[in-house]
Amino acid sequence: MSVIAEVRIPPDDFELGQILDLDEVSAIELETLVPSGDVTVPLFWVYDPVDGVLDTIERYPTVNSLTEVDVFEDRTLFRLDWDASQDHLFQCILDHGGQISSATGASEGWDFEIRFSHREALSQCRTCCEDAHISLEIIRVYNPTDPGVGPWYGLSEPQREALLLAVRMGYYDIPRGCTTEELADELGISDQAVTERLRRAIGAFVRHALLTPEPEA
Structure with a gap:
């Protein structure tokens, strides 16, 4: 039976967390994550971005481009063309069949909700993260239809x-x-x-x- 894990990860422990600097925004919410060949394309909401945050993101070496999709008074939806091959967190999740249902970044860290086909896959992903020196705090694990x-x-x-x-x-x-x-x-x-x-x-x-x-x- 599949399981859903809610986990918290420090921003500095994975590349996307470093790219989307939480010191320059109040919060970030991942809208969707679409793999496309060797490139992973996230759509994400940035709340209350400060001036210059776009330039900071675009200067990151693995970022190909950053595009505004929708702009509102307090938040902006961005499309990020980004090479995720160097992000060990995402590689650990993908290599063990994990699917990211949601992700939100705030001052206390990034909260992910990830679905795995079984608990052993979650355990293997956690070991993979530990080997990559990623601090993965498991908040809760549950069966979605249990x-x-x-x-x-x-x-x-x-x-x-x-x-x-x-x-x-x-x-x-x-x-x-x-x-x-x-x-x-x-x-x-x-x-x-x-x-x-x-x-x-x-x-x-x-x-x-x-x-x-x-x-x-």
Whole structure:
């Protein structure tokens, strides 16, 4: 049975984390990751980029080009043509059949959600990362359709904490009983991190509570 691993990795431990410098933005969210020959093309959101961040990214030796796809007031969607062959993290994931479902970079590190075909593949990937001197902290491992996943319906502890707090403080009430800034103050994280955590929490809840396959008759 496949497993999903939620892991945290320091930005300096993998090349894409070094390219997308978190000192120059408030948060980064991977939208999708498309392999194309020897080139891996990520689409990613950059929140509140500072002036000059594009030049910094484009100067990185393995970056072929960087293109703006969509621009909004607080975030920009970029397409990055990048040679991932030197990024040991991505090679370890791909070599062991891992599929990246999501990735978000913030001041505390990069949080990845990765699906593996079985636990042994995850274990092998972790060993590969250790050999490459990549610090991979496993937050949680679970079976995506396992009825024993528990009452949290696929939520990680931080996601559950944020979602419960939002409900208790009236964030989903009409009119709203609080703002994301107030939630951020309570949780001790950034406003943008709260928004992303709630979005991922709702996505996880829907996948595990509403999209779980019906048992066979």
